[in-house]
Amino acid sequence: MTDPLFEAVDLGALALRNAVVMAPMTRDRAGPGDVPTDLMVDYYRQRASAGLIVTEGTQPSADGKGYWRTPGIWSPDQVAGWSRIAEAVHERGGLIVVQLMHCGRVCVIANKQDASQVVAPSAIPSADKVPGPDGVPVPTAQPRALATQEVREVVQQYADAARNARKAGLDGVELHCASGYLANQFLNPNSNDRTDEYGGSVENRIRFVIEVLQAMGDAIGHDRVGFRISPGNPYNDMVDPDPAATFVPLLQAADKLGLAYVHLVDVGGMLQMVQDNWSGSIIANNGLKPDGARELLSSGRAQAVSFGRHFISNPDLVERLRENAELTRVDRDRIYTGEEQGYTDYPERDGVIRNTAAAA
Numbered sequence: 001m002t003d004p005l006f007e008a009v010d011l012g013a014l015a016l017r018n019a020v021v022m023a024p025m026t027r028d029r030a031g032p033g034d035v036p037t038d039l040m041v042d043y044y045r046q047r048a049s050a051g052l053i054v055t056e057g058t059q060p061s062a063d064g065k066g067y068w069r070t071p072g073i074w075s076p077d078q079v080a081g082w083s084r085i086a087e088a089v090h091e092r093g094g095l096i097v098v099q100l101m102h103c104g105r106v107c108v109i110a111n112k113q114d115a116s117q118v119v120a121p122s123a124i125p126s127a128d129k130v131p132g133p134d135g136v137p138v139p140t141a142q143p144r145a146l147a148t149q150e151v152r153e154v155v156q157q158y159a160d161a162a163r164n165a166r167k168a169g170l171d172g173v174e175l176h177c178a179s180g181y182l183a184n185q186f187l188n189p190n191s192n193d194r195t196d197e198y199g200g201s202v203e204n205r206i207r208f209v210i211e212v213l214q215a216m217g218d219a220i221g222h223d224r225v226g227f228r229i230s231p232g233n234p235y236n237d238m239v240d241p242d243p244a245a246t247f248v249p250l251l252q253a254a255d256k257l258g259l260a261y262v263h264l265v266d267v268g269g270m271l272q273m274v275q276d277n278w279s280g281s282i283i284a285n286n287g288l289k290p291d292g293a294r295e296l297l298s299s300g301r302a303q304a305v306s307f308g309r310h311f312i313s314n315p316d317l318v319e320r321l322r323e324n325a326e327l328t329r330v331d332r333d334r335i336y337t338g339e340e341q342g343y344t345d346y347p348e349r350d351g352v353i354r355n356t357a358a359a360a
Contacts, residue, residue, distance in 0.1 A: 004297035005290070005321055009051070009304055011281045012223030012260025014095055014171055016051035019297055020318050021263075021283055021306035024054040024099040024174070024228070028336045029343060030071040034059070036081030040071070042344045042355040044085050046315035048094030051304065054174050054228075054263070055085075057101025057181075060161035061154070062116035064182070066103025068133045073098060073161050079168045086169035097172040097226065098165045100158060100216075104182030105143040105191065106236050108132045118143045119150070121185050121192040121199065121208075126237040128180070135337060148196045151208060154182075159215040162225070172224035173216055175209070177250075178265055180236020183209050187246050190239050206250045213257055222258040226283075230265035231273070244273055251277040263306065271301060290321055309335075316348040325349055 006018045031037040044053060059065045059072045072078045082098065089096045105120035108130050120143035129137035146154065162173045177183040185191040186208040192199050198208050209227070217225045229250075231243035240246070251262070251274060261281040264274050274282060284293070284302035293305040311317050313330040320327060334342020344355040 003322070004294055005305070006318075007297075009281075011052070011226070011283070011304065012172075012258075013221060014052060014097070014224070014260055016095060016304065017093065018051040018318060019304040020051050020321065021304050022047055022050040022053040022311045022317075023285055023306040023308040024056055024101075024176070025308050025312065026056050026067060026070060026336070027343065028067065028069040029339065030069045031081075033075065033077055034065065034070065034072040035075075035077045036071050036085055039340060039344060040081070041084050041088050044096065045088040045092060046344060046346075046354055047311055047317070048089045048092035048096075049316065049318040050094060050311070051318075053089060053094060053096040054306070055096065055098045055170075057176055058098050058161075060100045060102055061157040062112075062114060063119055064102035064104075064157075065112055065116065066107035066130065066181075068108075068111045068131065068135075070101075073100070073164050073168070074157070079164045082165070082168035082170060086171075090169070095171045097174050097224075098161075098170050099174040099176050099228065100161050101176040102154070102158075102182035104185045105140060106130055106180055107141050107143075108138055109141050119146050119154075120144070120182065121146065121151075121194055124191055124193065126180065126191075128235075128237045131336070145194070148198070151198050152211075155208070155211045155215050158212045159219040162216040162219045166220045166224075172220065172226065172260060174263060175212055175216065175225070175227040177209055178228050178230035178233060178235075180238045183212065184236075184238055187250065188238050188240055189246075190237065202246055202249050205246060206253060209250060210253050210257075213254060213259065217257055217259065223260050225257075225259050226261040226263055227254065227259065228263040228265065229274075230267055230286075231270045232268040233265065243268075243270070248273065248277050255279055261303070275301065290324075312342075313346050315346055315354070320349060323349075
């Protein structure tokens, strides 16, 4: 009997050689100017046996940055840095899409180190703290509410970032609509008290996300665009007593766009809701064990499955899953700091650390 983890699967225009997806994970290793570094090239190259890599959250504009040393994809130098990453992954037969993450109000000013602004749907700060440059959580900044025309400009920033992704050779984009970031802030009435066409009714609150998905699809092809959701997840002050009231209409509207996939971080048994309102491919995520992932695939409830921290400490995760080998535990103290330590210094099963182009 074939193992569903290792069967090829198509997600729109993305032809995956297996159903194992590397989930997006912030790692805080970008260089000056938020440019991807040589270390990041090694990191993604090491994990290129995944059917698909979804990169760490990447800001589509300077205003989109909220965390320390996260990469962007809006400047020429940033695009050049991502180009080297795409080339390294493709040389090993992998696919890679960039997750576009505008943090909106989830921001510490000291993390920006430039004159960019903190903008959000409304001038409502997040109640949750965010780590500053030294890793210590501090209160978030007071955001400025975007004017209606500015919202439309942000939509175009996402479209430009999608074009930059393809210019860099990346295979597509994923819109981050979860975890309390800008797209999620528009969706949630807890963070959106606008009175224009982007606030109030659920039809208005989902408008920003649908316009961004449409604009990115128009820019690079809808079948190269995915989006990530996590209905009911309270992270970053996303309190919502009735997530279905927002996410059912969102899924139904997005379903008409011909997108590559929806990436579900399932924190409260939301998979059935997604299945009932979405006819496209689903990537399932959230603390999956290998056997549970196999069951989701074999039952047809998901077309691919994503793993996060297992990929941090097991660059050869696909091979380890194939051989039912023991998994290395993640060094939690080095997830967001340490340069190569806890980043590119995890060995494969044979004890070798493959972190240079010559060893790729």
